[in-house]
Amino acid sequence: QPVVGKMIEEGHVNYVLMYNMLTGIRVAVSRWGAKAKRPLADADFTSSHKYSFDIAGNELTPSVKYDFKFKDYAPNVFRELREDEFHLDPSDYLVSLTGKYILSELGSPGKSGSFFYFSRDYRFIIKTLHHGEHKFLRRVLKQYHAHLKANPHSLLSRFYGLHRVKMPHGKKIHFVVMNNLFPPHRDIHETYDLKGSTVGREYPEERAAVNPRAVLKDLNWIHRGRTLELGPEKRALLTEQIRRDVELLKEINVMDYSLLIGIHNMQRGNKDNLRRNTLKVFSPSVPPRNPAASQSSSRSEAIAMRKAMRRSDPKAIGSHPAAHLPEQDPEDNKQFIFYQDEGGYRATDESNQNMDTIYYFGIIDICTLWTAKKRMENIWKGFSNDRHKISPVPAQEYGNRFFAFMQAVMRGGEGGEKFLENPPER
Ligand code: ATP
Ligand code: CA
Ligand code: CA
Incomplete structure (x- = not known):
């Protein structure tokens, strides 16, 4: 894709x-x-x-x-x-x-x-x-x-x-x-769409090996042993914001949303040319x-x-010549904590010192209500899978699991493998 x-x-x-x-x-x-x-x-x-x-x-x-x-x-x-x-x-x-x-x-x-x-x-x-x-x-x-x-x-x-x-x-x-969520001018080296659901949540690794732009999922994250590398300060800020956002999502009774994460490795920089705007190469109008x-x-x-x-x-309006793609980070993001470092959130170590990774993330796909149709999916998929690990679960359970997963995969959390073994309380 x-x-x-x-x-x-x-x-x-x-x-x-x-x-x-x-x-x-x-x-x-x-x-x-x-x-x-x-x-x-x-x-x-x-x-x-x-x-x-x-x-x-x-x-x-x-x-x-x-x-x-x-x-x-x-x-x-x-x-x-x-x-x-x-x-x-x-x-x-x-x-x-x-x-x-x-x-x-x-x-x-x-x-x-x-x-x-x-x-x-x-x-x-x-x-x-x-x-x-x-x-x-x-x-x-x-x-x-x-x-x-x-x-x-x-x-x-x-x-x-x-x-x-x-x-x-x-x-x-x-x-x-x-x-x-992703910057137009920077390579995203790995992309994950994380829900905290672990049934069927894997992009085939053999295909990922040949497609650096693949959108990977929870099981890829867990099996690759990824953690969100954030020091205590940044970890606390992120945890609190996810907690609050999830509270709202539970209240409005939605599920199936995910945390979309793009990882930029500063040492690799942009040399792999994975930027989304590489499109301009083919475009005569730019x-x-x-x-x-x-x-x-x-x-x-x-x-x-x-x-x-x-x-x-x-x-x-609209009769102006085409503008070019921006070459710089938009200034207007500096006031947002999670978009403050070159449009993203930079990894830090345990003493809050910068590391060479920038994360670009946000919670997406937030308009799916927990409905009768989703309940049917829950019943159906629940026959052949662990009913609590599939994607369609009630909004309360979904939110708690989502939050628990995000906590588990931050540095200092219990880790993805543990999350797989002991699912969170509901
Ligand atoms: P489904 O319901 O099957 O999950 P959908 O059509 O509702 O799919 P989304 O989950 O919203 O689609 O998004 C699909 C993909 O599109 C994401 O995994 C991500 O790769 C990309 N995408 C969606 N929203 C954004 C965004 N705000 N910024 C960057 N990429 C995005
Ligand atoms: Ca989705
Ligand atoms: Ca959707």
Whole structure:
């Protein structure tokens, strides 16, 4: 399964969808961004706004290439999250995501059938959601928002927007925009998706040997004897944040989420060229690398975007030359504990001294409710496996096991092998 995506160009089966998603975001977010900000009210969490786009255009929406409808959910809430909680610059967000119609498609890496798209600079990911996930996210948005306000260092997926595109033939596609946990400019030497479930949670090692971009799982982590190398200070901070995040996830009754971890080995550096943006090598639309030009070009683009936003002129936005991929760590992450070291969390030894590893992690896939369907899966898979080691278990049990696993695999914990032998109390 390729982790580096495929560029979506005109003629690609999902080109129209991508165009509609980005046009919708560009117009809705810039229009909304031109309004004065005010404190959130209850109604903001359930509100939604519809836009209708057509080839001819009208006084409210610019003319576009295709006819479609777009729905923007809880725009005030997501605006506040982006600006106040996640410290994203509004024009920067729009430029990165929609300044030019480029996304690369990762296809559908999970079993769920959701599609993933990267923004051209790899900072943002669009994930399509199933209707149930979408409904669920709307329902818990208030709790999610409150949690992030109370926990600025939360590891939960950062949701920047929730939208829907309706194609002319009536098909509705819901999607979220979220953060890419991995840096675009750095090799990730090993990737793990960890749940604390140990049934079927292994990527075949013989395939991993020839695929450095494989997403490995719990049993690979355990059998390879990995630990999270963190000194006492960093360990305590991480443990406490995972504990709090898991408390929320138990409360909102979700399961099946994971801690996604990317490991960067500083001694190996970037020489293996495993960066996700190695895509640019194949892409005719991304100009050759030139850090100096790249920075000024994206800066001038951001300025143009800001001006356009002030004029609230959606047509003016998006007509800028392509920006280049960033060559530096985004500055806006310095205030987040777990993203403070070159965009990640650097390993430390027992005396809190830096080691040569940087971790990039977060808790992803947090919209799966414990439902009757999952209960059936639990019963079914439980016939032939240990019922408490499979992925679908009730939210309380899932959260406790997840937390216990993370504790077990930190340095000083009992270790993955022990976790396998003695599963945690439920
Ligand atoms: P399933 O339900 O079968 O697990 P899914 O379609 O819900 O799959 P996710 O679990 O959300 O998909 O993600 C699948 C993979 O995509 C992850 O294992 C990871 O490799 C990548 N991925 C997901 N979210 C992010 C993110 N925020 N940053 C970087 N990579 C991500
Ligand atoms: Ca998943
Ligand atoms: Ca999922």
